[in-house]
Each structure stands twice: as structure tokens, then as C-alpha cells.
Amino acid sequence: MSDRAELHQKNLEKIFNPQSVAIIGANQNKGTVPFDILSGILSGDFNGVIYPVSPGRTHISVLKAYKYVVDIEDPVDLGVIVFPSTVTHMALEQCGQKGIKSVVIISAGFREVGGNGIEREKQIVEIAHKYDISFIGPNCLGMINTDPKVRINASFARQMPAAGSIGFLSQSGALCTAVLDYAQAKGIGFSKFVSFGNKADISEVDLMYYLMRDEKTKVVLLYLEEVSDGPALMKAAKDIIELTSKPILIIKSGRTEEGASAAASHTGSLAGRDEICDAAFQQAGIIRCDHIEDMFNIATAFAYEPIPLSNRVAIITNAGGPGVLTTDTAIKEGLQLACFSKETTKVLKKALPNTANINNPVDVIGDATADRYETAMDAVFRDENVDGVFVILTPQSMTDIDTIAHKVVEVTQKYDKPVYTSFMGETDVASGIRILQQNQIPHYSLPESMSKAFAVTHQFGKLLQKAPAQKIEGIAIDQLKAKEIIQQAMEDGKTFLQEYEATELIKAYGLPVTKGILISSEKEAGQVARKVGFPVVMKVQSLDILHKVDVGGVQLNILTEEDAQLAYHSIISSVQERQPEARIQGVFITRQIPKGEEVILGLKRDPSFGPVIMFGLGGIFVEIFRDISFRVAPLAREEAFEMIKQVKAYKILAGARGRHPKDVEAIVDTILKLSQLAVDHPEITELDINPLIVLQEGKGCFAADVKILLREG
Amino acid sequence: MSDRAELHQKNLEKIFNPQSVAIIGANQNKGTVPFDILSGILSGDFNGVIYPVSPGRTHISVLKAYKYVVDIEDPVDLGVIVFPSTVTHMALEQCGQKGIKSVVIISAGFREVGGNGIEREKQIVEIAHKYDISFIGPNCLGMINTDPKVRINASFARQMPAAGSIGFLSQSGALCTAVLDYAQAKGIGFSKFVSFGNKADISEVDLMYYLMRDEKTKVVLLYLEEVSDGPALMKAAKDIIELTSKPILIIKSGRTEEGASAAASHTGSLAGRDEICDAAFQQAGIIRCDHIEDMFNIATAFAYEPIPLSNRVAIITNAGGPGVLTTDTAIKEGLQLACFSKETTKVLKKALPNTANINNPVDVIGDATADRYETAMDAVFRDENVDGVFVILTPQSMTDIDTIAHKVVEVTQKYDKPVYTSFMGETDVASGIRILQQNQIPHYSLPESMSKAFAVTHQFGKLLQKAPAQKIEGIAIDQLKAKEIIQQAMEDGKTFLQEYEATELIKAYGLPVTKGILISSEKEAGQVARKVGFPVVMKVQSLDILHKVDVGGVQLNILTEEDAQLAYHSIISSVQERQPEARIQGVFITRQIPKGEEVILGLKRDPSFGPVIMFGLGGIFVEIFRDISFRVAPLAREEAFEMIKQVKAYKILAGARGRHPKDVEAIVDTILKLSQLAVDHPEITELDINPLIVLQEGKGCFAADVKILLREG
Secondary structure, eight states, X not given: OOHHHHHHHHHHHHHHSOSEEEEETOOOOTTXXXXXXXXXXXXXXXSSEEEEEOTTOSEETTEEOBSSGGGOSSOOSEEEEOSOHHHHHHHHHHHHHHTOOEEEEOOOOSGGGOTHHHHHHHHHHHHHHHHTOEEEOSSSOEEEEOOTTTOEEEEOXXXXXXXXXXXXXXSOHHHHHHHHHHHHHHTOOEEEEEEOTTOSSSOHHHHHHHHHHOXXXXXXXXXXXXXXXXXXXXXXXXXXXXXXXXXXXXXXXOOSHHHHXXXXXXHOOOOOOHHHHHHHHHHHTOEEEXXXXXXXXXXXXXHHSOOOSXXXXXXXXXXXXXXXXXXXXXXXXXXXXXXXXXXXXXXXXHHSOTTSBXXXXXXXXXXXXXXXXXXXXXXXXXXXXXXXXXXXXXXXXTOOHHHHHHHHHHHHTTOSSOEEEEEOSSTTTHHHHHHHHHTTOOBOSSHHHHHHHHHHHHHHHHHHHSXXXXXXXXXXXXXXXXXXXXXXXXXXXXXXXXXXXHHHHHHHTTOOOOOEEEEOXXXXXXXXXXXXXXXXXXXXXXXXXXXXXXXXXXXXXXXXXXXXXHHHHHHXXXXXXXXXTOXXXXXXXXXXXXXXXXXXXXXXXXXTTEEEEEEEETXXXXXXXOOEEEEESSOOHHHHHHHHHHSTTHHHHHTGGGOOOBOHHHHHHHHHHHHHHHHHOTTEEEEEEEEEEEOBTTSOEEESOEEEEEOOO | OOHHHHHHXXXXXXXXXXSEEEEETOOOOTTSHXXXXXXXXXXXXXXXXXXXXXXXXXXXXXXXXXXXXGGOSSOOSEEEEOSOHHHHHHHHHHHHHHXXXXXXXXXXXXXXXXTHHXXXXXXXXXXXXXXXXXXXXXXXOEEEEOOTTTOEEEEOOSSOOOEEEEEEEESOHHHHHXXXXXXXXXXXXXXXXXXXXXXXXXXXXXXXXXXXXXXXXXXXXXXXXXXXXXXXXXXXXXXXXXXXXXXXXXXXXXXXXXXXXXXXXXXXXXXXXXXHHHHHHHHHTOEEXXXXXXHHHHHHHHHHSOOOSSSEEEEEESSHHHHHHHHHHHHHTTOEEOOOOHXXXXXXXXXXXXXXXXXXXXXXXXXXXXXXXXXXXXXXXXXXXXXXXXXXXXXXXXXXXXXXXXXXXXXXXXXXXXXXXXXXXXXXXXXXXXXXXXXXXXXXXXXXXXXXXXXXXXXXXXXXXXXXXXXXXXXXXXXXXXXXXXXXXXXXXXXXXXHHHHHHHHHHTTOOOOOEEEEOSXXXXXXXXXXXXXXXXXXXXXXXXXXXXXXXXXXXXXXXXXXXHHHHHHHHHHHHHXXXXXXXXXXXXXXXXXXXXXXXXXXXXXXXXXXXXXXXXXXXXXXXXXXXXXXXXXXXXXXXXXHHHHSTTHHHHHTGGGOXXXXXXXXXXXXXXXXXXXXXXXXXXXXXXXXXXEOBTTSOEEESOEEEEEOOO
8 A cells, every 4th residue: 555545544534533623614605515514514413623714704603713724723633625726725735734634625626627627636636745634525525424423424415314334435426415315215324425526635445445444334335437546446346355345336437438428528537448347347346336226226235134145035925916027037137036945835835825826936915914924934034945035015905014014124133134125116105115224124116126136245245255366376477588579679669569579479478379480581481391390371471561361471281391482482472562562571480270269369458447358259259249258457367267258159168069178278378378468568558369279178279360569669 | 800809899988988887796894805896986986876786785885785786777887796706607697687798807716716716717708708798807906997087996906096198907906006006106197097817808908909999098008927819919019009109018027937937826827938029029019118117117208208209319417427327328228419509509608607518418517506407408409409308407405406397397398309307316306306297297216217218219209100011922832732741741640841841841832942852762863963953962861860960861062973873872871770770761862052151040839929930040149149039920021121130140141241241132031931831831830941041142042951840630
């Protein structure tokens, strides 16, 4: 952790737990942000002292007001700046002088407005560095800590949310108000609630680490418009999961190109490609959510219920139709309907009427009252084949909705398995739903959401059980050799490596290439071909030639020395005839690779996440089906294997349709070496091995063609 | 339309618009169905006379009660039977004697309980036929007509819903209560509301035709657990769309195998394969919905707003984040962000503050009040490049939510373009949302739903503009020849046709096969091969041999008469050696088909929808990617073309990666002929052309292998 990051962790303590707060720029004008902030803290029943700073006023409400921060006679833990952006730097400078290290800058008018705003943002960052200040913002809604020991709402949110175990961080301030309103209606509580705006100093990553350490927080939620440091975000997520098992849920907007450009126009951020973001989140164990409702559906499941041990659910319903719909969604999400034990079936058969369905989904029938629900719940919870229970209710005329809700609360307290509920409808079931929510039983208006939440928590449980990915070691590499080739090329002003150079480069990292030698005369051809080993392939090497085949620059399947000489002659004369101006570096002779399955390996650099490895099967699979997978480098062995298995066409490699299984282990090795190459040499901006020819199990794979692009200069 | 179907249409008039109703089996015991039904009609303020029938009572509440239906002195339009199932048949018999033709049977205890219930259901159907009675049910919740001229709630729903333009039909009674509750909370009104239960007499199709004619109904909604007559359902949907342009939205549960089996256990119905159902619905123009919320999201869009002319939306928001999320969902749903005209941009620039985003999505900024929303809406509605408007609001401290809601209502009344809204949050925005709902402006809590609803209405608009599919005519077929082959095979007790027979059969319908002749001696081989035309393929024909190649039963690429004789000899001796017991019918000589793209055509019979055609590209595309499409036969030319274009691998046929485009027209012709064959000959239960080899554009296609399965007996 950098010095500054460590400082942030220290200063965040006082941002969230201040005993004294200066509101810098406070005023008494209703409908203004400074007023809202002050009333927020006052009405939130803050457990500390407030010092309004307001030049030209002696008091605000009943509080004594100060002209400047430095005038305050006592020490101050937290400064909240609400002055206009044009004077924010002066306020921050005074905080520095006063010794305030923890600051929230609500004021807008910085980077997000461009022009002078960018300068102003630089200026406040410099001041913060000068005084070892850490600040949240600018251009944010502020922060909330619901801890009863503190109770601070230093935000212009309309209300203080309930206390709870969900920590919420948002890049968008406006979204926060909608989230708070939504959460209040659903009875969802928060531990910490932060709008971090332009994140000019304290970033989402710093805040995530704070929530990792925060004992009140069980689930970490993040709304993000821009990933500024992908690897840091991934590392934070991995650390949090590994050290504290807290799940991390992120909404990352800008999924589509248009969405990303809307995000860019509004925050001045550049969104990376969305598929890569998906892959990176998956790799880091981050749960990506589509929208706010989706996020809280999953968050409440984590916050309220234990993680299921496996995926076998029991469904209890008083109406067949919703039971069927829920089954559909459960199966679609990869869950299983639990098969009940004989004991359970016996109990259900005895307790339920004849017309009830005693198999899963259990239909207690429309006239069921609370006792029937109770018996059914008790029976399925007890069953060892059940990992979780979905309780569905439709409001029939006989249904005692509130009593059933209370029974759900009562019965589930006895068992350490998750229960999720769906009381269908709105008005009639409202009070029942409120009972569930007050007792922290997750409730879903849609069966989809219920099944998805279960599937996500189950997946997360599996992730926790997995051993952390092993660091790769012992790849025999010749880093120096690789460096030399790259430096030479860059000195020569090349950005595109010739095949023979590219081949040599990847060979230095142990990537599988067949033997290849560059020659520049006919007389070498035969001898070199023999040395390489027949059959050979001969290809012209020229920076001026884009498509070698089109100019007769490639000869395949050469079996004798004589043929090799003839081939050399034929290549050179054909190229000279068809593209006379092309400068020829020579002819590259390689051993011909036997037939196998063609796959593609690629390396790109993503602006947010850095080096990204791509994998797919050759030809139509990539081009027509876009059947590809991504991972951010460096990868662990298991991750490499997963990225191969993730493409649909993996079945072909595994030996579908009676084919021989291909050497997947060899692809894994190749990916790991490529990953290492990507990490060691940032000068490589793009690399394509197309195709990598994969032979049968145990026979390896070989790069048949390599293209490498270097960054300029 | 059958006689009975016509009768239903006539009798449904009095089911929905009765001037007098007999409640047969009424009682005064609270908490029972008979009581709920009677109170439902009473509290619904029915515009007609009620006659309770209740043996052993002189009156119920203040109403005179009758011992038997036949005792009622006046004519009765509608009978609602609430007696137990064991006496329902007697009540129905009496309705017949009394001359009541329109009946609703609420009583449960019929087919759904199995055993005697099945008999009882048969019995009441017989009585209905005897007296020309039409009935809804049994085992249903009843029906509701909100028309102020009638106002009847003959159901055990807790409340009479508001009047509106949505007609709702449901196979599940339990779901109805949840739907009514949901609709009430959202202010959604209904024209007719029907729970049709076991549909022993009047089916969902009859009810759909009634809603087609019903002037109060603009949108037809259907919840279905079992499609009993797929073709009839498809025809009804097509008729309704073609004649009245009313959209049809259906939830069909049982999407997964497990879901289907849950449905089967609860209604005793057999669900067909879900992909086929998807295809059939699409073909018929039916909009398939996933769940109730999805259905009403789309239904309100149809009911409240005009259908958009195209897919270009303008988004207005007071917060950037939600604007980005909405853009993402819009693009994902295939919508476009409208590019504003210069005029619009000018107006927005003038009216909005500097920090606002005047491009689409328009961000009026967090401090916007109603006037800013009004200006922005007016500007974008006016713009010719805008087909519809999404208005998004987050509750900031300055936001005058209710005023903005009123402005949305006011402004949109001036324009004939759809507006959809999303006021984010819950409590704070509740009154604003209510204003929107009361004024029939669609409101969505999620941007996904908003974008999906727009996309669906847009697609439906496109469907309405399309000319109805042309009937196929002029396929030269030899129906008699085909019949002969089938009959001969069936007489011989065969269910599986030999390749030479199958080839002859499809040839009779003009499907493209190469010339082929069956021989049974070596000496014929040369001569016949010449007649067929070299190169030829020779394949053994034997019902006992499953895989011809494995026993040496296939010889390819035969170029001379001599080779043909040798091949015959080699085939026979090889087969005799490897499978001595196999009875050999002969050797089938066909002209060899040149190389081309391999596709698969198939025919299956679905229990719900009848003959279904399947299409896909050969090999991995079908087996690994399941990249296949279905259509219910008979197909129109355009539908055949669409089913080809629908598979992802279509790009290969169209000429991806520099290949020659293939003869897609020839595949279309082949599909149409296969469709005709499927319709004409129900004895064919399965047919596979695998592969159909497709040559370059203009060169046709040829069936290289055909398998046909006939039904037994």
C-alpha cells in the first residue's frame, strides 16, 4: 500500500467517526446545499460538536458561527466544505493550517465542468498533499455513518437511513437520493453511505479497504461510472474476499458504447470495453449487478441470510401457477429442485390435504392458513436434501397473510439455512411484506430475482471455499533476450515485428514455436530446411508486405532440400514480380506443424485494466459467434483453464463428436507464459497468435503465426 | 369456425352482459366460495337482477331464494354454479331445462383431481352439448366485466378492479388474485377479467375471439399453463392482429422441463417443448412475457400510449447516472438514441444551464424544477428525429416531483408520440408516480422495463405494417405417389423408411434429390451408374443396418462402370462378412452431390402445435451451439426465409469470410415443400434431411440423406 493510501485509511477513521465537525460555508438559506448539509447533521442527531464556518455571520440557528476555520478554538476532526468551487482551495488551505486531516468536499465545479474546473481540482489535490489531508469529493453528496456511537449525515440526502450492515459507495450523487428513498421503502439499512464524486483524492478503492476493516459492514456495494485503476480495484476485491469473506457488488454503468459515451460526456471518463470489465470482475470475485433493484435484491440476501451450502431449493406455495413460474426461474439460474427425503414426504402427506402437491414445489393449496405453511416449512427445512427455502404466497380469501409472515420469521430462526420469500400482489400483501422486511427476511416481488439472488449467493459460497489462486512460478524465461528484441525494434523505429522476430520473442518466454531460421540466399535453403526438419514451410519476411500469400510469398509442405531451394527461388521471384518495391528481409523457414485444432490467443491493453488475454477457437467461432473469453493478466493456472472452458466451442477441444481430446494443458501453459510476457513487457501493446495449432492430448500445441505490435517510441 | 365455437361467441355475450344472474348454490356462510361470489356481485353494484338458488332457504340476505333454477319465474341470462362438484351436473341439467345457455362453473373437483373428477367433467360437457349451453370453467375463479352498463364481478376476487382497456384471461385462478392486487396498486384497469380454469367447454381461444370483438378491450392478456390446441391459438392471434391490430401478450409457464413437470402435476396437462412454443408465438405475432410485472409493463405501454413510428428515443433526466444506465438498456434492446435537430439543440442550449448536457440523454441537472423539464420535453417531442421520450427523475432536494409529473401529463397530451417515465426511488416519488398512473402515463421502476416495453411496442408496430404472409401456391406435388409409398410401408408394418423409399417420397413433393436407382445385382451396377451419371455414390439398403459406413456399406466417388461393378461386389461381400444376418434390399446408386455447405432440415410433431420444421447448419452448429430455428407448418415463403436468417450461422450461407453466397432461395423452396409434405401426411412423425447440401447461389441444393419415421399402425 502506498504512503498516501495508508494515510487515507488513517484519515478515513475521522471522516466516518468525527467527534467534531466544521461545516465550512454554512448558511441559513433554505433550498441551498449548505443549508441542507447543516440540517442533515442536525436532524441526524450527531453525537458530537458542530462548528459552522460562515464569514459575515455570528451564529447559524442556535450555533455560534466562525469567520474562518482557523478561528475555531477547539480541535476539529472533520471539515465539510460547501463553499463555491472558486474559494474551496482557500477553505482547504485553512483546514491544513488548522490541522484538520479529514475533509469532505461537497462543492461542485471541478473536473466535471472542464476548463478552469480541471485546474481548480489540481490545486486542491496539491493542497491536500502539502498538509497530509485526505478528502472525499469534490462534486459529491457527502457521507453518512449510521453507527449509533456517531450518527452523522454529512450529506444533502433528505433523510438519515436506518442502521444496517450494507456499505454503499457511489460515484453518482444523484443516484444516492434514489437509492436512499428505495432503501427506506424496503426497510433496508446501511452501515456507511458515501457519495465520492470526482474521487480526486480518496478513491473507491480506498473506501473499499475502509469498509473491509469496518465491523459494521457485511456487504460492500459500489456504483461506478468509470474504473480508473482496474488492477487496484481487482486487488482490493480479492483482498476483501480473501481476508473477510465480504461480498462486493458493483453496478458499472456504460455497458454499451452509447452508454459509455453518455458517461464520458457527463463525468469526463473513458470507459473500457465492457466485456473486459465483465471478465475482470468475475476474475476478482466481484458480483456485477445490472441495476439498483438487482443490487439490493442480492445485497439483502447476503445481509440477512446465511450462504446456502449447495443449490437445492424447496419451494412452498399456495398457488400452482406461481410455483411453476418460480421453478422455471430456478432451473434457468442453475438451481435444483430438492428431492425430499421419505421422512419429509411422509410428514407432508400426513399434514396436507389430499389435493395438495407434496412434491417439490409443495402446493399447500389456496385455502391454506398459517398452520399449513408452518408444517410445510418445518418439514422441508429439516430435510438434509434442502439447502434453502422459497416461500410464495398469493392473497386468497382465506389467506391470513400477516400470521403467515410471522410464522416465516419464527420457523426460519430455528434453522441455519436461507429462506427467501415472495408475497405476490401489492396492497393486500403490503403489511405481510413489511413484517418480513422488519425481521430481515429477504422479500422479492419477482421469482426471477429470488432465484437469481439464491444462485449468486451460492456461487459466492463456492468461491469462498476455493483455495486462492496459486501464483505461477518456475516458468523458464529469458527476459533479457525478449527485452533485447523489443529494444532493438524500438530503436529501429519499428512498431510491428516481423514474424521471425516475433517468433523469437515469444520463444524467449517458452511459448511453443517450431524451429525456424531466417535465410537470405538460395544456397542456404536446402541445408537450413534439413536442419529445421522436413516437412517445412517457407515464408517471405518483409515489412512492406501485408498479405504474404497474395504475392506468392508462402510455400507449404516442402519435403526435400532440392524443393526448398526451388521454393526459395520461386518465392523471391514471385514477390519481386508482383511487388517490386518491397524490401525483403529474407525467407523464414519453419518446420511444418501437423494438423490440429486451431485456436486464437491474443493480448490487448485495456485503458482501465491493463494487459488482457483473449482466447477463442479459430475462424467462424471468433468471427461469427464471438465465442471468446477474456482474463486480465497475470493469471493463475486455474484461471487460464477456466477461460478455455468458458467458450462454448470448448466441447470441440474436449473431444465432442468422437474426436480425440486436444491438449488443453498445453494451451493453459501457453496462456500462462503469454500472461507473464504481457506483464513483463508493457511495450507490447498487441499480440496475436493466430492460429495456435493444438494437437491431441499430450502432443502439445504450436504457434503457427505471431503478430506483435509495440507502442511507439 | 365450428358450430360449437360459433355458439360460444353467441353465449359469451350473455356471460359478460347478463341482465339477470342465478347464483346456483348460494349460501350465507362467510369464508365460503358461494358466499364470496354472491357478495362479489352485490358489492360490485351489478346492473341487473340476482336470483340466489339455495335449496332449503327462503331468502339470502334480502334476496328471495329459490329451491331450484327451474323455479325462477323470470327468464335468466347467466347461471353461476357454486355447488360442490358432485351435484354440479344436476344444476347444469336444470339450467338446460330452464333455457339458460350461458354458464360459469366455479366449482372445483373435476379433471384436476383425477379419478371420478374426470368422469364428472365429461358428464357436464355432455349436458352442455345436449342443451347448447356454453360454460366457463369448471375449477375457476369466475369472471368480471367492468363495463358501467353491466358491472358484474361473478368471481371470488376480493375486489372489483377499475375499468380499463386490458382484457385478462387466466388458466390459474390463484394467480388472478395476485394480478388484481398488483393492478389495483398500479391503478391499472381492466375491460374483462376471466379465470377459465379447466376450460372443459369454452377455451382460451373462444375467449380471445370474444375479446377481439369486444370494443372495450384494446390489449389481450393471457396466462397459460397448457396449450391444448396450438394451431387454433396461433390462428386466433393472427386473426386478432390482422383484423383489429390488438396486441396479444401471453405468459406461458413451464419454460423448463422441471417447470413443465410441475405444471403437469398440478393441472394434468402436458407441456410441449418450450423452444417450439417460442417459435410458434413469434410466428403468430404473440408477445411472450416472462412474468406478471413484465406483462403489465408492456400492456400499459400498449394501453396508454401510441405505438412508436420508429425506434429513436430521447431521454430526459435530472441525474447523469440513471441517464447512462437507461442508455445502456435502450441500446441493448435495439433502440437508438435520437440525434437532435439543430433547432432542438438550439432551444435546449438556450433554456438549460451551462453545466447541463444538451445532447441525448439530456441532463437537466439535479436542481431542475418543473419548468426546465417542460422546456426540454417540449423541445424533444417537437423534433422529427424523436419517436418517443423517456422522462427520468431522481428526487433531489430541489425537485418539485408532483409538479413535474403534472407537466409530463400536460406536455405529452399535445403530441402523438409515446412517453414513458421512471421516477426513481419509492416513498418520496410515490405521489408523483400516482399522478402519472392516474393519467395513464406508463411508469417503470427499472430502465430495463422501460426500454423493453418501447422495443416491444415498436416491433409490434413493424409487424402491423407488414403485409400478411402470402399463402403458398403452385408447388408441383404428386400427393398420390407419396400416399402410396406411405401406405405401402405401413401395410408392410414398417415405421422406418429405407433411404431409397424416403428419397422417392420427398421427390414426389419436389424436394431436391439427385437421381437414384435401387439395384439388386452386380450386373446392373455399371449400366445404372452410367444412367444416373458419374460420379456416383453407392449405399447398401437394409433395415437391419443402422450405420452403413461401419459395415463397409458405402462407396463414394465412383467414376466408371467397371468401378461401379467392383463397388457393388465389395459392398455386398463386406456387409455379408461383417453383419451376416442383415437382410439386404439392394444397393442404392445416386449421383454424387458436389461439395457445398451442409445444412439440416427436420420435421417433428409437437403435441401442442403439430408439425414443426427445424433448420440449422450441419455438425457443430447444431450439436454444440444449438444454433437452430423452428417454425410451425404450414409456413409462408417469408417465414421460411426468416427461419433461415434467424440462426447465427446464417452469415456463413450469406457469404461470410470471403466465401461465395449460398443458394438460400433453394433452401426456402425446400422448406416450403417440406412444410406441405408435413401438412398433407400426418403419418410422418419425424423426418430428417441431414445433410442438405447447399451449393452456390443459383446452383440449388440437394438432400444427401433422408430419414423418415412413420407413426405405428
